[in-house]
Amino acid sequence: xxxxxxxxxxxxxxxxxxxxxxxxxxxxxxxxxxxxxxxxxxxxxxxxxxxxxxxxxxxxxxxxxxxxxxxxxxxxxxxxxxxxxxxxxxxxxxxxxxxxxxxxxxxxxxxxxxxxxxxxxxxxxxxxxxxxxxxxxxxxxxxxxxxxxxxxxxxxxxxxxxxxxxxxxxxxxxxxxxxxxxxxxxxxxxxxxxxxxxxxxxxxxxxxxxxxxxxxxxxxxxxxxxxxxxxxxxxxxxxxxxxxxx
Amino acid sequence: xxxxxxxxxxxxxxxxxxxxxxxxxxxxxxxxxxxxxxxxxxxxxxxxxxxxxxxxxxxxxxxxxxxxxxxxxxxxxxxxxxxxxxxxxxxxxxxxxxxxxxxxxxxxxxxxxxxxxxxxxxxxxxxxxxxxxxxxxxxxxxxxxxxxxxxxxxxxxxxxxxxxxxxxxxxxxxxxxxxxxxxxxxxxxxxxxxxxxxxxxxxxxxxxxxxxxxxxxxxxxxxxxxxxxxxxxxxxxxxxxxxxxxxxxxxxxxxxxxxxxxxxxxxxxxxxxxxxxxxxxxxxxxxxxxxxxxxxxxxxxxxxxxxxxxxxxxxxxxxxxxxxxxxxxxxxxxxxxxxxxxxxxxxxxxxxxxxxxxxxxxxxxxxx
Numbered sequence: 001x002x003x004x005x006x007x008x009x010x011x012x013x014x015x016x017x018x019x020x021x022x023x024x025x026x027x028x029x030x031x032x033x034x035x036x037x038x039x040x041x042x043x044x045x046x047x048x049x050x051x052x053x054x055x056x057x058x059x060x061x062x063x064x065x066x067x068x069x070x071x072x073x074x075x076x077x078x079x080x081x082x083x084x085x086x087x088x089x090x091x092x093x094x095x096x097x098x099x100x101x102x103x104x105x106x107x108x109x110x111x112x113x114x115x116x117x118x119x120x121x122x123x124x125x126x127x128x129x130x131x132x133x134x135x136x137x138x139x140x141x142x143x144x145x146x147x148x149x150x151x152x153x154x155x156x157x158x159x160x161x162x163x164x165x166x167x168x169x170x171x172x173x174x175x176x177x178x179x180x181x182x183x184x185x186x187x188x189x190x191x192x193x194x195x196x197x198x199x200x201x202x203x204x205x206x207x208x209x210x211x212x213x214x215x216x217x218x219x220x221x222x223x224x225x226x227x228x229x230x231x232x233x234x235x236x237x238x239x240x241x242x243x244x245x246x
Numbered sequence: 247x248x249x250x251x252x253x254x255x256x257x258x259x260x261x262x263x264x265x266x267x268x269x270x271x272x273x274x275x276x277x278x279x280x281x282x283x284x285x286x287x288x289x290x291x292x293x294x295x296x297x298x299x300x301x302x303x304x305x306x307x308x309x310x311x312x313x314x315x316x317x318x319x320x321x322x323x324x325x326x327x328x329x330x331x332x333x334x335x336x337x338x339x340x341x342x343x344x345x346x347x348x349x350x351x352x353x354x355x356x357x358x359x360x361x362x363x364x365x366x367x368x369x370x371x372x373x374x375x376x377x378x379x380x381x382x383x384x385x386x387x388x389x390x391x392x393x394x395x396x397x398x399x400x401x402x403x404x405x406x407x408x409x410x411x412x413x414x415x416x417x418x419x420x421x422x423x424x425x426x427x428x429x430x431x432x433x434x435x436x437x438x439x440x441x442x443x444x445x446x447x448x449x450x451x452x453x454x455x456x457x458x459x460x461x462x463x464x465x466x467x468x469x470x471x472x473x474x475x476x477x478x479x480x481x482x483x484x485x486x487x488x489x490x491x492x493x494x495x496x497x498x499x500x501x502x503x504x505x506x507x508x509x510x511x512x513x514x515x516x517x518x519x520x521x522x523x524x525x526x527x528x529x530x531x532x533x534x535x536x537x538x539x540x541x542x543x544x545x546x547x548x549x550x551x552x553x554x555x556x557x558x559x560x561x562x563x564x565x566x567x568x569x570x571x572x573x574x575x576x577x578x579x580x581x582x583x584x585x586x587x588x589x590x591x592x593x594x595x596x597x598x599x600x601x602x603x604x605x606x607x608x609x610x611x612x613x614x
Contacts, residue, residue, distance in 0.1 A: 052455050074457055082455035086448025092263045093256065104252030105456045133263075150452075159455075 003066055005030050005157045005188035006051060010060035013046050020046040022211040024060070028204075030156070033179060033189045035202030035219075037231075039239065043211040044192045045161060051190070052159055053077055065156045078106075081150035085162035089146045091135040095126065098134060098149060106153035120148050140171030147178055151187065158182065160191040164198065176201050196232040205231070207238055214238050249458055253466030260440065261470060270436065275428040275478050279485045282420040293377050295342040296323040296334050303351035305392065312388050313344065318380040331365070341367045342377045344385075354392075421486040422574040423547030426508070426567035428482060430541050433475045433509050435533035437516030440467055442529040445520075460609070468513050475512070479505040495581030504577065504587065508570040511594045514601035515566070521605040541567040569593045 006028040013021040021043045028034045038044045049055040051064055053073035062069045065079035089098045096117065103113040121127045124144070134142060143163060151158050160179075164172045176198065183189050191202070199205050199219055206216040215222050215238070219231055226234045261267050297313070299306050314321055319342070323334045331343055345363035353360045364381055366374035441464070444450040453463055479502065486492040494501060515537065523529040543549060544558070545567035551559060562568050573590035576582035584591065 054451070054454055077455060077457040080455065082452055084448045084451050086451075090256070090260070090449065093259055097256070097259060101252050101256050102456075105249045105453075105458050107249065107457075 002030055004028060004063075005032070006034075006062070006064050006190060008051065008060070008062040011047065011050055011057050011062055012059040013043075013050060013055065014058045020211055021050070024213060026206060026213065026216060028157075028188055028190060030188055031183055031186050032204065033183050033191065033202045035199045035205035036190060036192045036208070037194070037196075037199055037205055037235070038192075038208030040194075042208045044208055047208070048159055048161060048190070048192065052080060052082055078153075079156045081153070081155040081158040083146050083150040083158070083160050083163055085165050089134055089142065089149055092133060094131050094133055095137075095145065096130040098145070099152065102149045102152050108153060116152055120145075120152075123148075140167055140174070143167055143171065144175060144178060147175065151182055155187065157188040157190060160189065162192055162194065164193065164195065172198070196230065196235055199231040207235065209238055250462050250466050253458075253462065254469045257440070257467050257470045261474070267436065271432055271474050271478070274431065275424070275482050276485070278424045278428060279421070279482055279489075282424055283485075283490050290341075290373060290376050290380070291317050292320045293318060293342060293373075293380075294322045294338065294340045295319045295344060295377075295381075296325060296331065296338070296340045297321050298325040298328050298331060298343060298345045300327060300348040301346050301350035301352075302326075305351050305354045306346045308392070309346065309385065309388050313381070313384055316380075316384055318377075318384070335367060341373060342381060344381060418486075418490075418492050418579060420547075421482065421490070421492055422571040422578070423542075423545065423567075425479065425482050425505070425574065426545060426547065426570050427538075427541050428478055429475050429505070429509055429570075430512050430515075430537050430567060431533075432478055433471055433512030434516040434519065434537050435530070437468060437471045437513055438519035438523065438529045438533060439526055440471075441517065441520035442523050442526050446525055464517065468517075471516075472509060472513065475509045476502075476506065479509070492578065494578050496577035496583060500584045501574070501577045503584070504570070504573050504591065507591060507594050507598075508566065511566050511570075511598040511601075514598040514605070517605045518601040521608045540565040544568065545571055547571060566594060566597055 004027045006026065008024050008026050011021055011024040012019065024047055026034075036044055036048070046055065050057050051062060051069060053064070053069045053076040056070055064076045067075040067079070069076055090101075093101070099117050099120065100113060103116065108116065117130070121130060124141075129137070134145070137145070147160070147163060150160070164175050167175065172195070179189050179191070179201075191198075193199065202219060204216065204218050205222065206213045207222075208214070215225070215234075217225070222234055223229070223231065226237055228234045228237065261271070295313075297310055299310065310321075313319055322338055322340060325331060325334065328343075328345060334340055335343070343365040345365065347360050347362070350360045350362075362385060364378050366378050368374040444453065444467075454460060483494075483501070483505075487494060519529055519532045519536065523532050540561075541547065544551075544554075544562045544565045546562070547567065551562045551568065554562060569590040573587040573594075576587050576590075
């Protein structure tokens with residue numbers, strides 16, 4: 001057994017009196033696609049930011065890529081990629097300039113940068129588009145490119161914060177192809193989404209309600225546990241349970 | 247390429263690809279200098295005047311020659327008496343008449359001093375005041391040149407209205423203010439906008455998830471604006487010296503150092519604004535209210551601080567531009583060295599330190 005990519009033990013984040021994340025514990029193995037679900041305001045983003053070393057946990061501890069997120073943030077950041085729901089690449093730069101910028105930030109050599117650029121160009125069939133401004137490319141392309149740039153330094157874990165929101169179904173499908181490829185190559189994928197059909201693509205998912213993880217298992221087992229047809233049903237069941245506490 | 251170099255390059259690309267930014271950085275300074283220096287200039291050249299000379303002998307002739315040889319006035323009408331002067335005012339649209347009394351030559355240098363009269367078209371009060379000032383200066387100079395060596399008394403009388411501004415051209419007053427304004431806009435406003443833009447577009451979060459320390463991100467964003475501001479300072483000072491003939495009596499290197507310090511203070515202000523604003527709109531608004539208005543109205547740039555109400559004067563003291571303008575004027579016009587503007591230097595450096603400290607504290611708070 002290799003060491004887990006992500007290991008969180010009773011993580012808590014408080015903002016004043018408000019507890020955004022309660023006792024978050026989970027483990028994600030290398031190469032796994034982990035779906036991190038929850039309604040807006042359930043604490044997903046806060047949890048993710050703690051795991052990325054952007055936010056210090058109030059209590060508990062977590063290790064990402066084997067490094068402590070509270071004390072070894074530098075090491076954590078070197079080993080992760082991050083893509084947010086908003087645009088993470090610069091519209092007024094060309095594709096090539098974006099790639100060069102992030103390659104330099106992650107300390108890739110110019111040779112490595114060249115190689116990665118060629119690789120990406122072939123993968124996307126974009127050889128002739130490298131010098132065009134990102135703003136001229138269609139939205140779906142931009143999201144895919146943002147993903148490529150998030151994994152440009154071949155991180156051990158990539159965090160995707162609602163990467164497919166606002167994208168058409170075909171592009172979403174293509175986007176998930178990329179996620180599968182990346183995971184097959186050994187990178188751990190930690191993804192939040194509010195599309196329940198996408199949850200089915202994950203190896204395991206957790207559903208967060210009011211800062212707490214309610215369920216954590218494979219999509220199939222979760223459906224069985226709740227005797228539901230789809231993840232969507234599970235989700236609404238959990239949401240209803242929250243509204244009428246017993 | 248190091249991460250910092252890559253980041254600086256990226257920032258330059260942002261600037262050079264955005265026409266509006268370019269316009270603000272490079273066209274605005276030139277436009278401001280030209281507007282204040284040329285268009286809103288209160289100096290008037292070749293004003294049409296009439297001379298009424300009731301005396302017409304050697305001294306009065308010499309005085310008229312002196313008036314005509316200045317480039318302030320163009321005499322369009324000579325009269326022997328003030329009869330019909332009003333007609334000349336109306337028909338020839340003269341702005342000023344200089345009346346030399348009959349006893350001018352007779353009493354010149356002896357007897358009770360004769361009195362010259364200046365009559366101005368006060369329908370435009372500003373023009374009238376300026377012209378009277380100009381004429382008084384010329385006549386005053388003439389009186390001093392031609393004073394009899396024996397007498398301590400001037401050979402004739404004239405009341406001078408603009409004594410404090412003998413040869414000082416108003417563009418010299420404006421240049422330091424414009425310099426302060428432009429450096430404020432480019433360094434403080436533009437940097438706050440560019441920093442906030444990263445926050446707004448979500449790229450800040452992506453950047454902070456990279457191993458790049460946030461200090462490098464901020465420094466990388468500031469370097470281009472620091473360089474462009476320095477170029478702007480040279481540009482404005484160049485225009486001041488070569489187009490408007492403003493002197494630099496002090497050391498140009500010291501002058502430039504003070505400019506660099508002010509740019510640094512402005513950049514700190516920009517960082518501070520970006521730490522409190524979350525959208526570009528808010529950053530622009532904060533810059534307008536917090537920088538633009540005080541720099542224009544409270545720095546002594548347009549309105550003298552001494553003339554402000556007592557309660558407002560302390561407010562003027564916290565406007566960085568006030569201290570910068572003071573230092574620049576002293577160095578350029580009075581030839582002061584750095585040692586004589588230490589107070590201003592300490593205040594500007596102190597402001598920068600405090601602003602940076604607050605911004606760092608705020609960003610630390612946000613991270614935990």
